[in-house]
Structures are given as C-alpha cells and as structure tokens.
Amino acid sequence: MTEIGVVMLGYAFMGKAHSNAFRKIAYMTWPPPLDARLVGIAGRNEAAVGEAAERYGYDYATTDWRDLVADERIGLFDNVGPNALHAEPTIAAAEAGKHVICEKPLGRNADESHEIWRRVAATGVKHLCAFNYRFVPAVRLAREMIEAGELGEIRHFRGRYLQDWGDDPSLDTWRFHPDEAGSGALGDLGAHVVDLARFLAGEIATVTGFVKTFLPGRTVDDAVEAAVEFESGAVGTVEATRLALGRRNAFQWEINGSKGSLAFDMERLNELQVFRADGDRARGFKTVLVSEADHPFWQHWWPPGHIIGWGETFVHELHHMLRAIAGDVEVAPYGATFEDGYRAAEICDAIVRSGASGARVALSYRTL
Amino acid sequence: MTEIGVVMLGYAFMGKAHSNAFRKIAYMTWPPPLDARLVGIAGRNEAAVGEAAERYGYDYATTDWRDLVADERIGLFDNVGPNALHAEPTIAAAEAGKHVICEKPLGRNADESHEIWRRVAATGVKHLCAFNYRFVPAVRLAREMIEAGELGEIRHFRGRYLQDWGDDPSLDTWRFHPDEAGSGALGDLGAHVVDLARFLAGEIATVTGFVKTFLPGRTVDDAVEAAVEFESGAVGTVEATRLALGRRNAFQWEINGSKGSLAFDMERLNELQVFRADGDRARGFKTVLVSEADHPFWQHWWPPGHIIGWGETFVHELHHMLRAIAGDVEVAPYGATFEDGYRAAEICDAIVRSGASGARVALSYRTL
C-alpha cells in the first residue's frame, strides 16, 4: 500500500478529531486508499503538542509549523489551527507541493479566503476545505436523492445551526477574538449552514439579514439571521446562534421540493426525515435510520441500526481526501474544495454587509 | 344567565369552526359567561347558507349581511367571511353598536386594517381579531412562562408556518385572488406567525425579506421569508409557505431566552417543548403535555393527557370574547384586538415593501 506522510497544524478539538480519523481509516476503511503515516504535529504550546504527538502517534512535535512544511517525507498538510493560522501555513504547504486540508472557515473573510484559494489552486495540489457535515451519511443520502430528482424542483431551504455554549461571559478562546476568528457564530456555525445550503440546494443569489452580538463586551457576533434566494429560484433562511439554550449541536435543515421534502437535525445525525408525495394514503415523514448496507459510507461500519457518531464524519471526509490524492475520485463535488470555502466566505461577508447597509446583497463570486 | 344574540357572516370552514365553538361554550365552559344565542347567519349562496342555519341552529339565514347588522336582537357580530368582506360589514356592525369579531387578517393590507380599527374603536364596542392560536393551551402557557420571567431576556424568536395544500395549480378559491384575499401565504399564514411573534416576544422593530410566488399563473404569494429584529433586541425569522410538502399545518416556533427555551409545533398542539437552564445534570427539552388541571383552559376539558383538538382553540377564543363582553376581562392582552390586527398587517406590508425595494424596513405603527 502506498504510504503518505501526514502532518497536522493544531492539536486541540479538531486535532483530536482529525487524528482519530486518520487512525481509524487505516482499518475501518479496508483496504484504505493510502497508508497515512502520522509524521509531525505542530502547535504553540510545546508541552501540549508534545503530549499530542505521543498520544496520537506522530513521529515528532514542533512549535514551528514551518518545520512541517519543510519536511520532505510528507505529502499532506492538514491545517486544523485557529482561523488566523489558515492562510500562511496552508499556502506555504501547497507551494511546497503538499496536498492541503484546511478547516473551515477557509479564511477570516472573503478576501483572505479567495487569496488562499487562488494561491493554492495555482500550485496544482489537491485541496479540501473541511466542511465535514457533507460527510454525514444522511446528508450524502439527501444529496443523492436530490441529484436523482427525487425531490423535484427545490423551493425551500431552511437551515439553522443552534448551539448554546456562547452564553457564558467568562469564556475566552480565540473564537471570541475578531483578529483570530474573523467572526463569531457566522464563521463558526453560519458557514456550515451556507455550505450545506449550497451542497443541497445550489448557489445562493441574494441575501438579506444581519449579525447580532448580545453579550456585553463581546466583540464577535453571537448570532446571524438571513433570508436568502437561490439561483434556482428557491428561497429560505440561514440562521446560526451560540445562544439557543438547550440546543447543543442542533444543525437543523429542511428542504421542500415539488415531489417531496427532507429534514435533518445534527443531534440525531443518523436520521433523515423523508417525505415523498407518492399518493400513499398513509402519507407522512419517514424517520430513515441512515445505516443500511446501501447507504452512503455504511460499507465501513456495522449492521443496520448500529449508529455512528459525530467523529465518524471525519473518517469519511479524510478517507475521501486520501482517495482524491490516490486518484480514485475528485475532491469536488462531494468534498468541499477551497473554492467552496471561498464561496461560503463570500456569502457570510454579504450577510454582514447587508446588516451594515440595510440592503439586500446580490452575490457576485470571484473566479481565479 | 344573560343572553346575547350572535350573528355570523360566513358559513364555510371558519363558519363551522366558530359555530361549533359557540355551541360548545354553552356546556363545556360551565357556567358560560353569557348565553350565546345563534340568531342569524349570512352568506352569498342561498341554499348553502340556509343549510348552515339549519345545521348549526341559527334562527334564520340571509344572503344580505345588512340584515344581520340591522337585527335589533343581536349583540355580537362575528365576521368569518372572505378578507374582502371584512371592512364594510365589520365597521357597519360596530357602528350599529354590536360587539365585533373579525377573522384574520383584519384587512387586506395595513391601510384597510387601520381603517377598520379606527372606525370600530371610535364606536366603543369590544373588538377581537380572531388570531385563534393565542388560545392554544401551550401558547398561553408559553406566554405565562415568559411573563413570569421564566425565560429571562428573550434573544430569539423563530417562527414558520408550513402547509402544502397550495401545491395544486388547479385550485381556485378566493384565497388566490388578490382583490379578495389581499395576499397569499403572507396574510393567511404569515400573519399568524407575526401575531405570535408579537404575543410572545414583543413588538417587531425591523424586517428584511420578501414574498415569493412559485406556481405559474398564481397572482398571490406562495411563500414569505424574513429576518426580523424586535424592539427588545431579540432577533429571528418569520416564514410561511403553502408549498412545504408533507407539512399539513406545521406552525412551528422556537424562543430562546437567557434562562431557557420553548418550542412548539401546531401539528402537536397539545405539547410544549420546555428547556430550563436549571443546572440539572439531566438537562434537555421536556415534552410537556399541556393538559394538566393547572394549565391554561384545561378546567373546561378532560383528565390529564386526554388531548384536545384544533377546533377547541375557538372555544377558548370565543369564550374569552364573551367574558370580555360580560365585563369579566379585557380583550387584550390575551386576545388580539383590532389594533393587533392592524399591527400584524403593518408588518406583513413591510415585508412586501422590503422585498420590492431590497431595503430593510423599520416599522412605524400608526395610532388612532
């Protein structure tokens, strides 16, 4: 099996998620597309990154990400660091010829995101923006059903990502610093909504809405609200908040088409609600447990009904990237490329601009 | 018991709902506040209105609503006719000294609604705009919890009213004629969302959004999408559509406050989802079956858990109006007055204007 050296920038929440995924790919997806060898890991805290290397099985740790870029043995650079550390290391890695994965949001705004995309695309390496929710089996099944025309013409997409951990004035992480995060709930959660809106319902044409900060002293947004139109003519909403008490990871969306509807909640990520206008006297939404042998990604797992967890979305995502590197598949359209990362940022920025100006914004996407 | 003569304009869907309610009030709410005697009913189709009179027990039927207004025996005029028939008969009845109920939307637009309110208010009669969903036990319980401060500061209101019966190009009722209905999903469903938004989360300050028509040839809107800000600083969304396949009467809303959250779906109208940030290790949304002896309106019904239906909301609503006429209670704030009817119309119009201009609209409410 061909080996590929992997390095990671970042070792905390996302570092754990990605490291776990690489380790599981080795035996849960059998045979794996490539033999991913965990070579190096970088982070600011020397003790912590050293422990992470030992824990997850990286050959070495470093406090300077440039060491990773310079390492001749590696083929894939996985950037799970804070948003402010997305641009420079990712571009440097790509320009050093490494394939790159970058956590979402790609950059802190549309300009930075476009710059990352432009510079990386110019190198010819494979690039994946880690919108992992595309790799939830129920989300992929939804996409496949829509592609097959099972929903007909899409009329509505309503997406909201609700969490509540932001309701603590004493919290202080990089996620609350505009220079490190770019934005608050918008880039953290709203970007996911925008990405699945595009993944499932197509390109967004206009947005009208705003961001909102509730907690005194907070300098990033706590919430975002927008009404949107799609190029197809579909309409709907994009919402995100970190202040919806009782909602822990409730990324909920619903799609209505001319032949049926779909609905989803990330807190029950193994389930897809499916309505078909098939004339059955017993009509209604089905609770589909997306865990059958013929369901997306399920060849890697268990018998039907033996559900998987949130962490597995990364197994699917990074497995897809390894397949792309191995030449088995393209990153797009099932994975998000850096262009997708840029487009999500463009839409997020447009919501901010709409809020500032009070005017609806027609999206205009830059090319390379 | 004091008798009050009641007349009704309209005999179809809403006529059935209101007539049933008056008949049930007589014995389900015991003793009833007034003895409502069903005197007359008016409608355009002579045979149909005659049958309705026989069916529901009205003393007489007429094809001319002016007969009802002129009837000396009556004290309450209940207008459940098409929207285009709201203004003139309601005003005439009030000016003849009758208390008036008018189905929502009050008028076909804000101007007409304001005119109805202004003219009726000047007469001094009691007036109720029949936003019946204020009289769902779970909705009233929500209001009481919010009034008692159980949710703390409200940050979000998300409301959407989803139906699917509009997805039939062959349908032709007055609801699809702009001159008769005023608007489509906006006035039919969106007005309900706006009313409960105000009832639960307070006055709306700004809206940004639009209406949308999908079906070729249709001349009223099929859907409405808006992001809104409340005077309190809360933010959220208002949505309505008649094209959400599989959703039959899904008026869903969620409120997030600084101490807890509530969520609701009209298709399960006996249930309120309640989250309290009370530090319980076993935290989560409760499914509260709103059917306890100490729950709103439940003194009229059955043992706990023996649920009620949609039709009962009218029993509560008209019972409230009879109590108001009897002097036991004011129509506001638990019932919607014509001022509430006007304000909902002002907000609906603002969404239309926002859609036309592309600009956020700051609400400005007229007084008398």
Added chain:
Amino acid sequence: MTEIGVVMLGYAFMGKAHSNAFRKIAYMTWPPPLDARLVGIAGRNEAAVGEAAERYGYDYATTDWRDLVADERIGLFDNVGPNALHAEPTIAAAEAGKHVICEKPLGRNADESHEIWRRVAATGVKHLCAFNYRFVPAVRLAREMIEAGELGEIRHFRGRYLQDWGDDPSLDTWRFHPDEAGSGALGDLGAHVVDLARFLAGEIATVTGFVKTFLPGRTVDDAVEAAVEFESGAVGTVEATRLALGRRNAFQWEINGSKGSLAFDMERLNELQVFRADGDRARGFKTVLVSEADHPFWQHWWPPGHIIGWGETFVHELHHMLRAIAGDVEVAPYGATFEDGYRAAEICDAIVRSGASGARVALSYRTL
C-alpha cells in the same frame, strides 16, 4: 329527520364525554343519522345530576335510573355509571326495548359480563360496549390496513396502557373499591388493551401473567403484566398500570407483520407510525398525521393537519351507534358489541387466574 330519545345513567367524566358527543353529532356529522334528543339523565346526587341536566340540555334529571327505563319516549339507554351499575340497569333497559350502550368494562368480571350480554342479546336490541378507542382515526386506519393485508401475517402485538394518577394514596373513588369497580388497572386500562389487541390482531388464545398492587391499603390492582398468544400464532404482551410516572394517557401499541409494522401512542392520537417493507432505499417509520380527507372519520372535521382531540372519539362512536340503530350499519365489527365486552372480561379474568395459579391459561369463550 327521525328523532330518538336518549337517556343517560351517570353524569361525571363519561357523562360529560357522551353528552358532548351527542350534541356535536347533531351538526358535525351532517346530516346526522338520527336526531338524538337528550331526554333524561340519572345520578345519585340530586343537585349534581340536576345541574348536569341543565348544563347538557336534558329535559329532566332523576336520582332513580328506573325512571329512565320507564320513559316511553326514549329509544336509547346510555349507561356511563360506575361498573357496579352496569348490569341491572342495562339489562332492564334492554328488556324494556331500549337500545343500549354500556361503558367498559361491561361487567365487573367475566360472569357478570356474560350475563349482561346473554340477557341483552335475547331482547334483540342493539348493544354497544363503549370501547371508544376503536374510534380513533389512527386505530381505524390501522384496522383497515390490516384488513387489506398491508401488514401481511401478523406476528406481534405489544400493548401497554400507562397512566400515573393512581400514585396517590389519598385518592378514594369508586375505582378503588373492588365491589364497585371489579378490578383496578385491569378493568380500567387493561380491558382497553385487550379490546384493541382483539380488534387489530385477532382472538387471544392463551395468557400468562399477573396483576400487582403496590400501594399499601389499596384493594384493587395497580398494574397488570401478561404475555399472550393469539389464535393466529402471533405473540406479544398486554400491560397496564396507573403508576407509570410521567405517562398521563399513554396507551401505546405496536404491531409487526410480515409486510410492515404499525405503532401508536394515545398521547399523540392523531398520529400513526407506519413502516412498509417496500424496498425503498429510504426506509423507516412514517409519522402519518391521520387527518386526510380519505382517512377514517375525517369527513366530519377540518382541513388536513388540523388535529382532533380525545373527546372526538365519542362523537365517532356514538355516531356509529346511531347509524346502527338507523339500520345503516351493524354495530360489529367496527364497534364493540356486548360479546366483545364479555370476551375482554374473560381475558382479564384469565390473567388474574394465571397470576393466582402460576399457570398459563388457555382461553375458552362462552357462547350465548
């Protein structure tokens, strides 16, 4: 329209439910099969029964049920009194030529139930044992689907009726006195489970189980547990308890067949869970909102999705009985006859005997 005089024995919980139903049938089921005139009502408390007569519109009240039986004007005797008052008045009414309705359980045990059935059947009048849950739209839809073979061969029926109001040692109603009630949760709730088991899955062949009393000093059972076999070969469970905290009226059942499954919960009585083994890749239980124009009983009600309440089951039930009296339909198989009442009692008794002896009991049903 032909008039029929109706009298009622009992005026409390069930008296309210039946009286409401007769009044609503007059206009909600249009045209009604018969014009049910509420003539007399009997009860032990003179003041209370007098108020009930005024409230529900009976011509007169009496404290002696024999007055009702002797009244020449009546055609239907509706017995909603305590269980100990089922046998004598019901038999007397039938022998006086009145059609009879008797609340469940028919008698306090199988012997008494059989006696009621035998004596009443001999008179030739129509008889209905008021197992109202047969008249829930979702239950009737389930029956129709099973009759049409949509579930294939039935393999399992699991039924449990869970309430929690019995968890109060201070309660003292006739329901806790063996001489008045016959049994506790068994006859009150378990009989409903047994009736729907028979209605949906066919005759029961054997039972093995027991009853259980938890509260000190209580002299009727609090709970019943049984494993059952059907004549068809299906197997399952019958359970009932008044001590399931948090369950207010949770009559839940599930049926599994060789082609599909159904599940139901009375706390959400407008919904039927339907699974079809139809090979759809998106397989799962549908939440069917049983409120469509082509669903059972729905011609009487509202547009789809506008749900009905528990009280409406009596509208359907008594409407069915009026139709049977009018000759439009037979009481059986959709309504429960006194034979059904007797058979339920035979099964309940068998569970008690199984508990006492420790042995499985093969059912043997008496004929007339």
Added chain:
Amino acid sequence: MTEIGVVMLGYAFMGKAHSNAFRKIAYMTWPPPLDARLVGIAGRNEAAVGEAAERYGYDYATTDWRDLVADERIGLFDNVGPNALHAEPTIAAAEAGKHVICEKPLGRNADESHEIWRRVAATGVKHLCAFNYRFVPAVRLAREMIEAGELGEIRHFRGRYLQDWGDDPSLDTWRFHPDEAGSGALGDLGAHVVDLARFLAGEIATVTGFVKTFLPGRTVDDAVEAAVEFESGAVGTVEATRLALGRRNAFQWEINGSKGSLAFDMERLNELQVFRADGDRARGFKTVLVSEADHPFWQHWWPPGHIIGWGETFVHELHHMLRAIAGDVEVAPYGATFEDGYRAAEICDAIVRSGASGARVALSYRTL
C-alpha cells in the same frame, strides 16, 4: 505505561468491534490504563483471519486458538467467537492465567454458563462478560440516577429488543444453529434485555412466558415474550424478536419509579428520556442528550451534543476491563462478570422452561 498483550478469538462483526475499541483506547482515553498490544488473533478461515491480523494490527494470525492460550506474552484473552466456542477456550485461557473477556451469551445455556463461571472464577483471573450496553452513557447515567435514589422505589421495568433481520428464510449463519448458538433471539437479544433489567432494576425473582419460532424450518426461536417479577417487587416485561419489521436495533426500555421515570431506545443511544415528579408546572419527559462534560464516559469524547456511536460502547467496556486489570476498579458492578453472564442464562433458560411447562418459574441461582 504498562503493556498488556491481547489476543482475540474471532474476527468478524464482534472482532471488528473489539479490535477497533482496543485501538481507540490507546489515544481516546488518555492516558490509557494499560498499553494494550494486539498480539494474536484466531479464526477458522486462514485467509480471513490473516487479513484481519493485517487490518487490525495483530502480530500474527492462527487457526488454532490454543496457540493464543499458549502464548507467553499475553495477559488478556478476548473471546468474540461463536457461542459454541465460548466455554473451552475461555476456560483454557483462564486456567493458563490470562484475564478473560467473553462475548454474551456466556454459554449456550445456564449449565454451560455456570461451568464457565465456576472454572474461571477458580483461577482468580479477571473476567468480563461483554454486555456492552451497560457502557452506553445513557444507560450508565440511568444506573447512577437510580443508585442515587432519584427514581425512588422502582415499580416497573419494561424491556424489549426489536430487530428485523431474521425475516429472511435464506439466511444461514451459526446464529440459526442450536448447537452453535444455543438459542435464537433469546440468547442474542433477550440476554441483553435480561442483563439491563438486572443492572437497572435488580434481581429477577420469577418469569412466565415462552419463546416462539415463526419461520418454517428454523430451529432456533425468533421471539421471546415474558412477564417478570423482581425481588424488589417491581414487575414488567422482557421481550425480544428478530421479526419486528422496521426496527433495526431497537433495544427499548422504560423504568417507572415512585419519584420518576426513565426511557431509552438504542436507535437513539445518545438520548435518555427523564421524567421527574418535581412539581414543576411544566412537567414532562426530558430528552436528555447524554453528552455533557459531567456525563458518564464523556471525558473521552467531544464537546456537548457531538454524539457518539454504537461502536464506542466497546471502547468504554474494554477500557473498564483494562482498568480492572490495572487494579483501578473492580469489574463489578458496572461491568458484567461471568456471574452476571450465568445469571442472565439462568433467566433465559427459565423462560424456555416456563414456555414448555406452562408454569411460572421462580428463579433459583446457583453459587460457585
């Protein structure tokens, strides 16, 4: 970190689940209690077991489990083979001084289970019967709540394990051969119900019920139905079937106590339904997402609401066994010992005997 050599007998469904768990323990539970080194794996098919060794990272594969027992380097023997292969290898390993894990059911019947327990206990090694559902966070939370008295006196336990994969006459695995499996749904699924019944509600005193085979030609049971009494006086049901169409892994249970109730469904294993009789006006079952920092096992995983999968139950279980071997904790009471495995078998056998004799069976548990 202390190393322990691990060998595994079996490599299919359970072999995958256990191997994955050992690999994840190394970094998801940090620091791990022991460094589990995967030394050898045994199976009947030489090619398949060889591939499994490569896939999961075992040093070697063998077709003779005696090789594993004889390997001096190992400290833990994990038996995930077919039921007929539980007794001899497990006993041999223990008698060779290895700690042992054995998949459930421990033996093919109570006699064999008792023999395994007796022989292994005599050696003094640690033994775990792999009832992995004790290690679902929601199940452990339920246990902790019960231990803390939060439910008061327990009155009911209702457990049913519903699957539908058995509805295929063409299936032929060892699970359908009485000599290899011992029983059908009873040992496969019913044993899980019995184990959690004991884990949550205490020892079972009597059972009355039966097993049932539906499919022609099948020689093991398809379903089991029983009514049970606990030593505490609680009563309830134990059910299992492989023929409940639409139920894929629906291990559902409910417990009612004098202070509250709990309910659970394995298809939504991250959720626990919790009812507290706390006098809150807004009463109802909470849907608790068991994923908080202070919830069982959650220190190993993700932020709240980021749910885990079925496979993680094995991580918790084997982590517990490694801790027991390391001396940090006892296997019991949170893990199932071989005594627990024996007791479950005794109860399963009693249900079979009850079915055969028609009599209720009072349990009598053997000691060592």
